[in-house]
Every structure is written in structure tokens, then in C-alpha cells.
Amino acid sequence: MDSHFAPAYTQKLLQSLKSSKIYTDLQNAAQGEVAKTNIRVSELKKGVQTGLSSSGWEKKLRNVIFQYLQTHPLSSYPVSTPTDHIKEPLAYLRKAQQAWEKRILKSLNSMCTELNIPLARKRPEKEQKDLLSRWTELGTDGPDLSQIRPVYAPKDFLEVIMCLQNPNYNASDSTGTYTLWGLVQLPLKLNDINKLRILYSDMAINQCQTGVDDSSEIPPEMFDSDRVKLGKKVIAADHGPISQEYSKKGCPMSLRASIWSQILGIELDEFDTLYYEQLKSNVIAHDLLVDSLLYKDVKLTATNDDQYFVFEDFLYQILLPFTRDTEVLKHFSRNSATPPKSYIRGKLGVEDYAVIYPPNGVIPFHGFAMYVAPLCYLYKEPVKLYYVFREIYSRYFFRLHSISSHPQGIVCLSLLFETLLQTHEPALFFHLKSVGCQPLKIAFKWLVRAFSGYLSSDQVLLLWDRILAYNSLEILPVLAVAIFSFRKTNLVKVQSYNAAEAVLADLTTLQVIPLIQLSLFSK
Amino acid sequence: MSKQTIRLKYACDQDKSVLINNFEARGWIPVNPDDDWNFYWANVQSIRSVFSVDSGFRLQDDQVVNHFPNHMELTRKDLMVKNIKRYRKELDKENSPLTERDENGRFVHLDFIPQTYMLPADYNLFVEEFRKNPNTTWIMKPCGKARGIGIFLVNKLSQLKKWSRDSKTSNFVPPTSKDTYVISKYIDNPLLIGGKKFDLRLYVLVTSFRPLKCYMFKLGFCRFCTVKYNANVNELDNMFVHLTNVSIQKTGDDYNAVHGGKWTVQNLRLYLESTRGKEVTDKLFDEIDWQIVHSLKAVSGVISNDRHCFECYGYDIIIDDNLKPWLIEVNASPSLTSTTSSDRIMKYKLMNDVINIVIPPGEAPDVRWNKTVSRDHLGNFYVLYDEDLAQSDPITLDPKNKLGPGALGMRGGREQKGRPSPATWK
The missing domain is CATH 3.30.470.20 (ATP-grasp fold, B domain)
Known part of the structure; x- marks a missing residue:
């Protein structure tokens, strides 16, 4: 293994490999190789290795290691660093996140008290049967949701982020040099435009892209046919890093589902199906308050969306089992957030009686369903769709609704948006700010939802291609800036927040890739 | 480019905003259907009088109208089916390559309407077909109606008594489009998306x-x-x-x-x-x-x-x-x-x-x-x-x-x- 991996990191990787399925699979395969008659005892090791490599096991191992590297970034902390420090190094942000979690939980609890409904209850037999029979059409005859309201919306979350202050940083002088123009007042380290250009250099204007050069106006011989041909080879190679590299220039519609599964390392076997079925039976057995929140969310978002209403029933089949999935808890080791706890009645505060609620530790907010919706275009089997969504969420999207100093966290993305817009469109930024319309107030919801529900579905998928490809969410603020630039002519004329919002209300006609190219590379 | 340099005169039977807004955006002048118009968006009823011999009315060179006189050949369900069947026969006679058939004897390119019969005219043919596949669902549609009016599904012959020839009185009157129906094989394996048809x-x-x-x-x-x-x-x-x-x-x-x-x-x-x-x-x-x-x-x-x-x-x-x-x-x-x-x-x-x-x-x-x-x-x-x-x-x-x-x-x-x-x- 390369020397730049610290021994401790390699150690952990090996540990994780040993406890995963690949380890026993490899062992069995190696035994199979040993038993082969053409292997010489003198060259046992070499023989087994070549055997494993030629039967495809080496590639599988490489894929597993690749997935580990993707989700476990190299850490520069010494081994003895406390875990909460690794989750979030800045104490004041850690506190802010804790306060925010407390607020969410309080709001959830007060809804329970007000409406007199429990956080969880076992369903009576009859109800279980009924639910099971309606599993694929949960959209019709859902529960009564008139009293349920979303716990929070992106708007509420933005207010929290706006109030964040670094105690070591003097911003008390409101006209001072240190006060930032935008809403985010934290001095966090960001990638500047030059770094972004290097990071996204494969998206440069002189590079042909899916999402630009595959348009129906352009003869397929010019680009698209070759692109599809290459993509098929990539899929045949079945190697995560290659698929990721390919995705940098976008995936053709017909290949996206496979390419994404390879990048994310989703390869389903009967255990996965069984596991999903188990989650489903947990949904059937117990009724959770978060179910109603998710129901309400789907009804408020996807059901009314002319691109996603078709998939309403699918969304429940993904979102409800998701809340029961304790595998999701693993991502909290990388997340500044901590799974919320609830206590058995009468034992409030007694750690022994604490349970994580909901079991996956994620309390949905208004718009959460939109993280799943675009994926419904790609996978028609709920099980596949489920695992792809779970992986994308626990790699990327959790960062969009927790407070942290991580460069991919929503705070940094918001700040990056404001900084880029100030640098590239100073006049526009100043104008909007002076008419009482801070640009982030409009763009924040786009960022939190990763643009899902705002762009047309094909465009969201083209955008997410790049998130997976570059393993980064920084493309989101880049696009948000591009949209402001693109609508600049109308935005400089507005005199109020509402007018600005109206100019940016409909993004469904936008072609995102050319816009990103324009804003990253044209100046 | 789309702006007309000449202000045309239009007549319109339907008070629909998508029509009127378009005409107004072009600066066209509304006139009565009886006046001289250049562009007439007519409904199917008034189109009959435009082309009827009795009206004694001849269209000028600078007039266009939004229907063909006998569009029913395509838009009335029974006539469309009749015309397509005839078209296939003609191509078959010419030995056109389009009439290529698969191993089941079905047209590869021309089998694109569900099997259809006219009622009451084809009642006996239909009964024969129905008996061959008694478990099929059929869909009955009145020939001259639209928007789903009068449509129902049939899976028993008894539901069709009314349309059998025997039930007609002896002084047989040729049915008008009003009480003729087409009955077609119901597509019972539609593509479903999100479980919906x-x-x-x-x-x-x-x-x-x-x-x-x-x-x-x-x-x-x-x-x-x-x-x-x-x-x-x-x-x-x-x-x-x-x-x-x-x-x-x-x-x-x-x-x-x-x-x-x-x-x-x-x-x-x-x-x-x-x-x-x-x-x-x-x-x-x-x-x-x-x-x-x-x-x-x-x-x-x-x-x-x-x-x-x-x-x-x-x-x-x-x-x-x-x-x-x-x-x-x-x-x-x-x-x-x-x-x-x-x-x-x-x-x-x-x-x-x-x-x-x-x-x-x-x-x-x-x-x-x-x-x-x-x-x-x-x-x-x-x-x-x-x-x-x-x-x-x-x-x-x-x-x-x-x-x-x-x-x-x-x-x-x-x-x-x-x-x-x-x-x-x-």
C-alpha cells in the first residue's frame, strides 16, 4: 500500500475489511483456488493471487477499498483526538449544532404533547394487515395529516445559520472591515475560484459534455454515440474509480443507473433484499410520528410536483423503511450532528433508558422527500432505489442540513455562494443587498435540496452526476451563482425581495451544465 | 419572425384564452364567422355548414380553416378502423414490404390498433372472436362521442344483448353514428409507471x-x-x-x-x-x-x-x-x-x-x-x-x-x- 496512508488509517481499513462480507468471500475463493489441481505448492501464494485476480476477486476487493476511501477521508488528527472533535473541530459550531438539535427535538416533542400522539406505537394486528395490503399504494387513504406540520423548513434553518458567530472574531463593529457582506458571518476557509477551476477542469468549455453536446440538435456522430460506447465499456469494467471518472463529463440517461451504482458500490444480493424486507416489516409493526412527517412532506412536495407526482407511492416505500434503518447511524461518525435520543416514559434523562429516535437518527424536514424523488427516474425496483438513496444521503446530503465547518457542509456552501457572487457579480450583489434581498435568502433552499424540485428532472440528474463524480457538493453554490448571473438583467431591475424571488421562481427551463461552464470558466 | 405584418381577420367559435391570446398577440382583428375572415378556428359543427353545398359559400384564396370537410374518416372511431383495415388490405395486395408479418401471422409494422369490431354491424364476427377468447376484456365506445362519454368495459356477452342483430325490429334502419359502437380488445397489460396507468x-x-x-x-x-x-x-x-x-x-x-x-x-x-x-x-x-x-x-x-x-x-x-x-x-x-x-x-x-x-x-x-x-x-x-x-x-x-x-x-x-x-x- 502507498506510503501516504498513515499506518493507523491502513489499520482501520484492514479492520473494516476483516469484518465485511468480502473477507469471507475472498477466503472461500482462495480455498477454491488452492484446491485447483494446476497449482504448484512451491508457488502457492503466487498461484492463488493470480487465480483470485483472474476470477475477478481482485477487482471486487479494489472496489471495496475504493468505497472505503471515498467515505473515510484521510484525517490529519492524531490518533488520540476525541471523537466529537473529529466530528466537528470548532467548539462554537459544535455547540450551535447541539442547540439546533435540541430545538428540533423540543419542537417534535411539543407536537406530540399538543396533538396527544406518541412518538411511536405498536400497530394493532388489523392495522398491520391493512398496511401490508396497501404497501404499494400508500398514497391513497393515508393517515389524517391536517394537524401535522413540518418540524422545520430550510427558511428556519437559514435563520440559525445567519446568527452563527465566531467568538474569537470581532464583528461587533457593524461597519467594520471584518463584517462580511453576506448573511454568513463566519470566517471559514473556502476554495476560491481558481481552485474550483482546477477541481472541475473536466467541465471546461473545450471539453465535450453530456448535458451540452448530446443535445438533439447535434448529430450523435459528433459526440453522443462515442460517449455511449465508452460508457458501455466503463460499465463492463465494473470498477468504481473508472465510473467516477467517466461521470465527470456526465452520464447518458440510459447508462446513469448502472454508472451511479458502480460509483456508490451498490451491488445487491439476497441479503440486501432480506434486509430491506426486514425494514419494511418494522414499518408495518410500528407507527412512528416521523412517518406522518414524511407523509406530510411527500404530500406537500412531490405529490404536487408535475415531475414527480407519478412516483408518490414509491417515495413512501423508500422513506418509511429509511427511518428504521440503523445502518444509517454509521454516518454520524462523519457528521457534526448526533442522533437524537428519546427516553422511555418516566425515565427522562436516564441514559440506560435512552433510545435513538427515529432509529436512523434523522429527523426529516420540509423537502426531505426531494432527495429521493429524482432517483425514481433511474430505478424502477424499490430495493435498488432504496440502497442508492441511502448511500447518496449518507455520503453527501446529510451535510446539507447540519451545522459544521466541513467544506461540504451547508455553512461553507452558503458562504462559498456569497463569496463567489460578491467576487463575480459585485454590482448585482450590492444591488440586491441594498433593496433588502440578500441573495442567500433565495439560494439557500436550492442548496439545501441540492436543487431537486427546482430544476427539471433531467437537469437535476446531470447536476448530481457531477456531485458523485467529483465527490463534492461545491458544484451547488457554483450553479446558484451561475443562475444569478444568468438572470442578472432582470435582477438588477428589481426593487424588492418579492420581485427578485419572482425572477428566480421558475428554474425548470435552465440547462445547468452550460450555465456552470459559463460561470466557472468564462471570466 | 412570427409577427404578422398584415393584420389578418379571424373568426373563432371557441372562447378559449389560448386561442384569443394568440390572435391578439398578432394584432389580428376579430370578425364574425359570417364575415370575411382569413383564419377561422371553427368547431366541428360549424365546419359542416362552411363546406355544405347549401350554404353556397365558396372559400377565397386567402382563407384558411382548421378542419378538413370529412375529417370524420380519421376522427370517428368506426371510420378510422375501417380505413386502416382497408389500407392494410391494399398494401397486402401490392405486396408492399410494409405488410411483413411475424411468425404468428401478425403485421410487424401495421398491427397498431387493438382488434376492433363495429356494433351492431360486425356483431356476429365479434361473437365468434369472443368465444375464441372468452376471458378477454373489451371496451365499448360510442362512435360519435369524445372525452370518455358513454364508454364501458365488457367481459360477458350478455352485456351486449342490446347490440345483437336479433334484438333489432324487422324494419331494419341503418344505424346512425349515434347508436353505433366500436368494441375493441382492451389493452390489459398497459405500461405502468409508479404503479399507475x-x-x-x-x-x-x-x-x-x-x-x-x-x-x-x-x-x-x-x-x-x-x-x-x-x-x-x-x-x-x-x-x-x-x-x-x-x-x-x-x-x-x-x-x-x-x-x-x-x-x-x-x-x-x-x-x-x-x-x-x-x-x-x-x-x-x-x-x-x-x-x-x-x-x-x-x-x-x-x-x-x-x-x-x-x-x-x-x-x-x-x-x-x-x-x-x-x-x-x-x-x-x-x-x-x-x-x-x-x-x-x-x-x-x-x-x-x-x-x-x-x-x-x-x-x-x-x-x-x-x-x-x-x-x-x-x-x-x-x-x-x-x-x-x-x-x-x-x-x-x-x-x-x-x-x-x-x-x-x-x-x-x-x-x-x-x-x-x-x-x-x-
């Missing part, structure tokens, strides 16, 4: 039948049933499951006024390409295009090809789970009522683009015009078939020469691979 509404503009010039509007849509599909016979009476007509679905409890159960064809394509692959999706849309061309070819000999006329048809197509499209029916006056805001935008564009194609740019209508439209004026339409182009210019059929839709007799070029060249049709 849908059909396609596509808009096709015909500016001439001889030579055939037709255009497809790219912004068609899928109409979804609000209730999960269930082929169970007990659900036969629940019309929400089976009929996708917006006028029917609108009365259901689950109807959503924001999207109206409508999904764009682009979204359908995205879903199908992503989940089923590009090849089969291209094949499906290609087949749909060809079905429409065949249906128009089938009536091109009987339609009176008046040069004052154009017509914008609403094609209803159902896709089954093998991704085979079935032509269900053709509407002469597809609804121009807008149910949602995106619907209104789409229909506004439809009307705008129709006008740009049927009226020579910047001029008054002129029957002597050769009706060849430049690419710039196609808007959201693409050329579905242009007999003139297909026959006069063999270069356009070269698959390599693909400058995009509109430049060709038929959309694209790659779609034509493995198909008989359209130029062989006479």
Missing part, C-alpha cells in the same frame, strides 16, 4: 393529405389515472382505474389541480431511457411516429384535400408493458381548455406554432402557397412526414445527413434503419 396525448398537425404533410408537436403529455391500476374484473366499473381522460379524472377525489395528472413526454423519455435503455425507447417513439404516418396515409385517399384546410389532431396512444404503442383514437378538436398553468403555456405554444406553420410567414393565407415550411418556423413541431421532401430529395433520406429534425422528410435519419424507405410509398 397512463396514455399519451400527442398533437399532430396536417396541412395537406395529398401530398401528405404532417408535423408532430414535441410537447405532448402523458395523462395518468389517479388510482392504482388493477386488472381485477371486480374493478371493471371503476372508471378512474381505466380511463385517463382528464374530463373523467377531474371528477375523482384524488385529482390534483396543480399538475392535473399530466406528465411531459420528455419526462416519460427520461424514465424509459433510464430504466429500459435507449434502444427500446428510441424504437418506441419511432414506432409511434410511424403509426401516426400510417393512420394518415390510410385516410389520405378518402379525405377531401381542400387546400383551405389544415387540422390539428389529438392522438391518443396507449403503451403496453412490452413497450408497444397502440393507437386508440384521433380527436378532431383536442381540448384547448387549460387545466394547469403549464398546460396553458403548452397549449399557447401549440396554437402559436400551428399558426406559424399554416400561414406563410409575414403574409396572408394563400391557397397557392406550396406549404413548405422552413425550419425557423417549425417552433416545437418537427416534420413527421413530408411526401414532397421524401420524394423529391433523396439526399434527405441519407442517414448521414442529419442536421436535426425538420431538415428531413422524416425526423432524424437513424430511425429509418431497417425500415422500408418512405419514398417507396405511392
Whole structure:
């Protein structure tokens, strides 16, 4: 293994490999190789290795290691660093996140008290049967949701982020040099435009892209046919890093589902199906308050969306089992957030009686369903769709609704948006700010939802291609800036927040890739 | 470009905003249908009087109207079926390569309408077929009605007593379109998306039948049933499951006024390409295009090809789970009522683009015009078939020469691979 991996990191990787399925699979395969008659005892090791490599096991191992590297970034902390420090190094942000979690939980609890409904209850037999029979059409005859309201919306979350202050940083002088123009007042380290250009250099204007050069106006011989041909080879190679590299220039519609599964390392076997079925039976057995929140969310978002209403029933089949999935808890080791706890009645505060609620530790907010919706275009089997969504969420999207100093966290993305817009469109930024319309107030919801529900579905998928490809969410603020630039002519004329919002209300006609190219590379 | 330099006079039977707004945006002057108009958007009733011999009324060279005199040949269910059956027979006689059959004796290219009989005329034929496959569900539709009115499903012969010949009184009166029905095999394996059934509404503009010039509007849509599909016979009476007509679905409890159960064809394509692959999706849309061309070819000999006329048809197509499209029916006056805001935008564009194609740019209508439209004026339409182009210019059929839709007799070029060249049709 390369020397730049610290021994401790390699150690952990090996540990994780040993406890995963690949380890026993490899062992069995190696035994199979040993038993082969053409292997010489003198060259046992070499023989087994070549055997494993030629039967495809080496590639599988490489894929597993690749997935580990993707989700476990190299850490520069010494081994003895406390875990909460690794989750979030800045104490004041850690506190802010804790306060925010407390607020969410309080709001959830007060809804329970007000409406007199429990956080969880076992369903009576009859109800279980009924639910099971309606599993694929949960959209019709859902529960009564008139009293349920979303716990929070992106708007509420933005207010929290706006109030964040670094105690070591003097911003008390409101006209001072240190006060930032935008809403985010934290001095966090960001990638500047030059770094972004290097990071996204494969998206440069002189590079042909899916999402630009595959348009129906352009003869397929010019680009698209070759692109599809290459993509098929990539899929045949079945190697995560290659698929990721390919995705940098976008995936053709017909290949996206496979390419994404390879990048994310989703390869389903009967255990996965069984596991999903188990989650489903947990949904059937117990009724959770978060179910109603998710129901309400789907009804408020996807059901009314002319691109996603078709998939309403699918969304429940993904979102409800998701809340029961304790595998999701693993991502909290990388997340500044901590799974919320609830206590058995009468034992409030007694750690022994604490349970994580909901079991996956994620309390949905208004718009959460939109993280799943675009994926419904790609996978028609709920099980596949489920695992792809779970992986994308626990790699990327959790960062969009927790407070942290991580460069991919929503705070940094918001700040990056404001900084880029100030640098590239100073006049526009100043104008909007002076008419009482801070640009982030409009763009924040786009960022939190990763643009899902705002762009047309094909465009969201083209955008997410790049998130997976570059393993980064920084493309989101880049696009948000591009949209402001693109609508600049109308935005400089507005005199109020509402007018600005109206100019940016409909993004469904936008072609995102050319816009990103324009804003990253044209100046 | 679309701005008319001449202020045309228009008459309009329908008080629909998508029409009126379009006319007003062009600065056209409203006149009475009895006055001298250049452009008349008529309903099917008044079109009869425009062309009736009694009216003694002759259209001038600068007048166009939105229906062909006997469009019923295509838009009345029984006549359409009759014409398509005849068209197949004729091609069969000519030994046309289009009449290629598969191993089951079914047409490869021409089997695109569900098996259909006229009632009461074909009652005995139908009974024979019904007895062969007694477990099939059939759908009864009155010939002269639209929007799902009078439609019901049948799975027992007893439900059809009323239409048997025996029940008729001895003084047999030839049935009028009012009480003739068509009965068709019900597509019981429709493609479901999200568990729901849908059909396609596509808009096709015909500016001439001889030579055939037709255009497809790219912004068609899928109409979804609000209730999960269930082929169970007990659900036969629940019309929400089976009929996708917006006028029917609108009365259901689950109807959503924001999207109206409508999904764009682009979204359908995205879903199908992503989940089923590009090849089969291209094949499906290609087949749909060809079905429409065949249906128009089938009536091109009987339609009176008046040069004052154009017509914008609403094609209803159902896709089954093998991704085979079935032509269900053709509407002469597809609804121009807008149910949602995106619907209104789409229909506004439809009307705008129709006008740009049927009226020579910047001029008054002129029957002597050769009706060849430049690419710039196609808007959201693409050329579905242009007999003139297909026959006069063999270069356009070269698959390599693909400058995009509109430049060709038929959309694209790659779609034509493995198909008989359209130029062989006479």
C-alpha cells in the first residue's frame, strides 16, 4: 500500500475489511483456488493471487477499498483526538449544532404533547394487515395529516445559520472591515475560484459534455454515440474509480443507473433484499410520528410536483423503511450532528433508558422527500432505489442540513455562494443587498435540496452526476451563482425581495451544465 | 419572425384564452364567422355548414380553416378502423414490404390498433372472436362521442344483448353514428409507471393529405389515472382505474389541480431511457411516429384535400408493458381548455406554432402557397412526414445527413434503419 496512508488509517481499513462480507468471500475463493489441481505448492501464494485476480476477486476487493476511501477521508488528527472533535473541530459550531438539535427535538416533542400522539406505537394486528395490503399504494387513504406540520423548513434553518458567530472574531463593529457582506458571518476557509477551476477542469468549455453536446440538435456522430460506447465499456469494467471518472463529463440517461451504482458500490444480493424486507416489516409493526412527517412532506412536495407526482407511492416505500434503518447511524461518525435520543416514559434523562429516535437518527424536514424523488427516474425496483438513496444521503446530503465547518457542509456552501457572487457579480450583489434581498435568502433552499424540485428532472440528474463524480457538493453554490448571473438583467431591475424571488421562481427551463461552464470558466 | 405584418381577420367559435391570446398577440382583428375572415378556428359543427353545398359559400384564396370537410374518416372511431383495415388490405395486395408479418401471422409494422369490431354491424364476427377468447376484456365506445362519454368495459356477452342483430325490429334502419359502437380488445397489460396507468396525448398537425404533410408537436403529455391500476374484473366499473381522460379524472377525489395528472413526454423519455435503455425507447417513439404516418396515409385517399384546410389532431396512444404503442383514437378538436398553468403555456405554444406553420410567414393565407415550411418556423413541431421532401430529395433520406429534425422528410435519419424507405410509398 502507498506510503501516504498513515499506518493507523491502513489499520482501520484492514479492520473494516476483516469484518465485511468480502473477507469471507475472498477466503472461500482462495480455498477454491488452492484446491485447483494446476497449482504448484512451491508457488502457492503466487498461484492463488493470480487465480483470485483472474476470477475477478481482485477487482471486487479494489472496489471495496475504493468505497472505503471515498467515505473515510484521510484525517490529519492524531490518533488520540476525541471523537466529537473529529466530528466537528470548532467548539462554537459544535455547540450551535447541539442547540439546533435540541430545538428540533423540543419542537417534535411539543407536537406530540399538543396533538396527544406518541412518538411511536405498536400497530394493532388489523392495522398491520391493512398496511401490508396497501404497501404499494400508500398514497391513497393515508393517515389524517391536517394537524401535522413540518418540524422545520430550510427558511428556519437559514435563520440559525445567519446568527452563527465566531467568538474569537470581532464583528461587533457593524461597519467594520471584518463584517462580511453576506448573511454568513463566519470566517471559514473556502476554495476560491481558481481552485474550483482546477477541481472541475473536466467541465471546461473545450471539453465535450453530456448535458451540452448530446443535445438533439447535434448529430450523435459528433459526440453522443462515442460517449455511449465508452460508457458501455466503463460499465463492463465494473470498477468504481473508472465510473467516477467517466461521470465527470456526465452520464447518458440510459447508462446513469448502472454508472451511479458502480460509483456508490451498490451491488445487491439476497441479503440486501432480506434486509430491506426486514425494514419494511418494522414499518408495518410500528407507527412512528416521523412517518406522518414524511407523509406530510411527500404530500406537500412531490405529490404536487408535475415531475414527480407519478412516483408518490414509491417515495413512501423508500422513506418509511429509511427511518428504521440503523445502518444509517454509521454516518454520524462523519457528521457534526448526533442522533437524537428519546427516553422511555418516566425515565427522562436516564441514559440506560435512552433510545435513538427515529432509529436512523434523522429527523426529516420540509423537502426531505426531494432527495429521493429524482432517483425514481433511474430505478424502477424499490430495493435498488432504496440502497442508492441511502448511500447518496449518507455520503453527501446529510451535510446539507447540519451545522459544521466541513467544506461540504451547508455553512461553507452558503458562504462559498456569497463569496463567489460578491467576487463575480459585485454590482448585482450590492444591488440586491441594498433593496433588502440578500441573495442567500433565495439560494439557500436550492442548496439545501441540492436543487431537486427546482430544476427539471433531467437537469437535476446531470447536476448530481457531477456531485458523485467529483465527490463534492461545491458544484451547488457554483450553479446558484451561475443562475444569478444568468438572470442578472432582470435582477438588477428589481426593487424588492418579492420581485427578485419572482425572477428566480421558475428554474425548470435552465440547462445547468452550460450555465456552470459559463460561470466557472468564462471570466 | 412570427409577427404578422398584415393584420389578418379571424373568426373563432371557441372562447378559449389560448386561442384569443394568440390572435391578439398578432394584432389580428376579430370578425364574425359570417364575415370575411382569413383564419377561422371553427368547431366541428360549424365546419359542416362552411363546406355544405347549401350554404353556397365558396372559400377565397386567402382563407384558411382548421378542419378538413370529412375529417370524420380519421376522427370517428368506426371510420378510422375501417380505413386502416382497408389500407392494410391494399398494401397486402401490392405486396408492399410494409405488410411483413411475424411468425404468428401478425403485421410487424401495421398491427397498431387493438382488434376492433363495429356494433351492431360486425356483431356476429365479434361473437365468434369472443368465444375464441372468452376471458378477454373489451371496451365499448360510442362512435360519435369524445372525452370518455358513454364508454364501458365488457367481459360477458350478455352485456351486449342490446347490440345483437336479433334484438333489432324487422324494419331494419341503418344505424346512425349515434347508436353505433366500436368494441375493441382492451389493452390489459398497459405500461405502468409508479404503479399507475397512463396514455399519451400527442398533437399532430396536417396541412395537406395529398401530398401528405404532417408535423408532430414535441410537447405532448402523458395523462395518468389517479388510482392504482388493477386488472381485477371486480374493478371493471371503476372508471378512474381505466380511463385517463382528464374530463373523467377531474371528477375523482384524488385529482390534483396543480399538475392535473399530466406528465411531459420528455419526462416519460427520461424514465424509459433510464430504466429500459435507449434502444427500446428510441424504437418506441419511432414506432409511434410511424403509426401516426400510417393512420394518415390510410385516410389520405378518402379525405377531401381542400387546400383551405389544415387540422390539428389529438392522438391518443396507449403503451403496453412490452413497450408497444397502440393507437386508440384521433380527436378532431383536442381540448384547448387549460387545466394547469403549464398546460396553458403548452397549449399557447401549440396554437402559436400551428399558426406559424399554416400561414406563410409575414403574409396572408394563400391557397397557392406550396406549404413548405422552413425550419425557423417549425417552433416545437418537427416534420413527421413530408411526401414532397421524401420524394423529391433523396439526399434527405441519407442517414448521414442529419442536421436535426425538420431538415428531413422524416425526423432524424437513424430511425429509418431497417425500415422500408418512405419514398417507396405511392
